[in-house]
Amino acid sequence: MNFFLETLKVIGLSFYYFLESLVFLIVPKRKKNVSGEIVLVTGAGSGIGRLLSLKFASLGATVVLWDINQEGLKETSRLVKQNGAVRVHCYICDCSKREDIYRVADQVKKEVGDVTILVNNAGVVTGKTFLDAPDPLVEKTMEVNIMAHFWTYKAFLPAMIASNHGHLVSIASSAGLVGVNRLSDVFSSRWPNLLPLLDPEYVAEKIVTAIRQDQVILVLPRFGYLVMFLKSILPVKTAILLADYLGILNLMDNFKGRAKKD
Template sequence: MNFFLETLRVIALLLYYLLESLVFLVVPRPKKNVSGEIVLITGAASGIGRCLSIKFARLGATLVLWDINQEGLKETVRLARENGAARVHCYICDCSKRQDVYNVADQVKKEVGDVNILVNNAGIVTGKTFIDSPDSLVEKTMEVNTMAHFWTYKAFLPAMIATNHGHLVSIASSAGLCGVTRLSDYCASKFAAVGFAESIDVEMRSLGKTGIKTTIVCPYIINTGMFDGVKTKWPHVLPVLDPEYVAEKIVTAVRQNQEMLLIPRILYVLFALKGILPVKAAVLLLDYFGAFNLMDTFKGRPKKD
């Protein structure tokens, strides 16, 4: 195809996709049925992982729940069954360890079957300045928040490719789209998670595997205890988010094959501005919205005795 025809084709498709997006702002996208699908959720013992487990249970999905917290995992299983889950399977898995992921993944394939929807949700946060962050915690942050995604994709993506059917969900963060003080390792891990998920999405499209969908989730702070103590500067504009609300948005995005989900909606505007404004102007906005002092009151999830 020559340059002129290719350019015309791209312009026409750009206009079509823009119009399609505007229509979907008014008319809800159709939702796919996830009943009977095998949904694997990492970090399922608490927080967003538990909320997602319950919501997928109500939709009739077969649940595969991973975490290192056995007691929390048992409680999630109980709640999932109370909410209609017919099949729930839980496994103790340290997602930061590659071989552990591969071993448990093999167990899942034998005992449950091929995973259809993979939700990489497990995450940790250090909450210290870069200089004060111990090397071991920096490495752990990257292993859990980023490298675990590589190992779970390696384990479950081949079956999705073989059937051209599946959904890859990356629970990233708004901190994966801009830098925040005292979150250098966390931001780095979430930036990497976003880039990795986008790259795999493009790779699947280039292979013609259009039946494999990707949803990247970038929420602001969620009230799960992970960021306990953090106070947002303008709560009416950027509120600390309710886990139930976020989980409902994520499940809806998955069912509608939405590629990118930013919560709350104002983040779409802020990150669009970040991409076009001069650096000093973008930094000014970050300061205005509290990125410089967001973590000053950070305590984190209380450690059990």
Template sequence: MNFFLETLKVIGLFVYYLLESLVFLVVPRRKKNVSGEIVLITGAASGIGRCLSLKFARLGATLVLWDVNQEGLKETVRLARENGAERVHSYICDISKRQDVYRVADQVKKEVGDVSILVNNAGIVTGKTFIDSPDSLVEKTMEVNTMAHFWTYKAFLPAMIATNHGHLVSMASAAGLCGITRLSDYCSSKFAAIGFAESIDIEMRSLGKTGIKTTIVCPVVINTGMFDGIKTKWPRVLPVLDPEYVAEKIVNAVRQNQELLLIPHSILHVLFALKSILPVKATVLLMDYFGILHAMDTFKGRPKKE
């Protein structure tokens, strides 16, 4: 009897969740207020990190900005204040170093308070074939794109658990859902970042900490300079994304407690649904057709001085 009731309950909830997701495709979710929340953004000196900083500033959040680029960080602070931020705190932090993360995190807790929205945005890319990728750059990619998430969660998640309130944002990539030539270390780091974020989300749910939300962001290439030179075969289908557009999508996803954000939404959902059911050869054929196999052939990346 217990088995029957439990099965009936699961079927009922399963159908409810499916219908709920269909409704949210038509009716926008209610947006939560982030005014007064302490938002920590890594990689805030430029690109998406800066765009996110300014958007959260306009919403009245208290900003905690991390980067290794001091001049870029100062500029983001200036712009954030111009955009209405009353409380902006910036810190030089090398997130590839665990002890540096813990040291600066302790500083933040003492000087600002407990972080309630953590945005792991910082990332780097090597852009070389696996054989040509220096060991030091492979290690650095994993340290920045993956391991730093472990250390920031360790530093700020306990306070969220204590209050059952918080939001964890993982800036991953469409490259974290599909292997790509000349991105072996980058893809690996993003696959890992997605797996880590999903695991912590499930862990929080199993602990009954439903007030702690997770948003995993998987965009295609963003025009921030990090992937400068990369081209897509069909830009109307897989475009190089505008940073402002992506940042707006991310902030909206956070405010609506959206668990997974794929950008562009429709084509990525279709492609990765097909990837899970098609034979490998058919998947590679489609990747070649959409220009994904050779997208990195024209990669330049940011100039060395940056």
């Protein structure tokens, strides 16, 4: 009897959730207010991390900036304050080191408060072929792009659970959905720009909107949703053939990376 009732419950809820998703395709969810929230952005010293920090600050949030690049942090902080926001806190943190993450997290909790929106954005891209990628660089990629998410969650999630309030965001990669040459070490964590190339400002705005509307998954570009569907039904060889045809396999051929600062 219990099995029968549980089955009916699953079927009923599945139907309800399906209808709910259809409704929200037509009528977008209302954006929640993030004013007063404490938003921590890793990799805030440049790129999408900097743009996300600026956007959250403009919405009235207290922004906590993490990066290993001190000069990048200073510039992001300057830009945030230039836009009129004053609630900004900067911390040097090496997200490849668990101990550093826990140490800086404790410092944030003491000096700023409990983080209510955590954006794991920091990432490493080698841009090298599988055999050319040095072992230490592969290890650092895994430590920053994957393991750091575990350590930041363990640091900040307990307070969110205790207050029944919080939001976790992973800027993850769809490189795990389709193979790309020179990205063998980051398939599970980062995604280079696929077709079409995306404007960082557009990406940041879409991410903030998804957070404010409690959207569970956001894939950019939207072409990625098709990739997810095709991967589930196409033979592996066909998927590789299409990826080669679309030029996805060679997207990283001209990748130069960011100059390393001492």
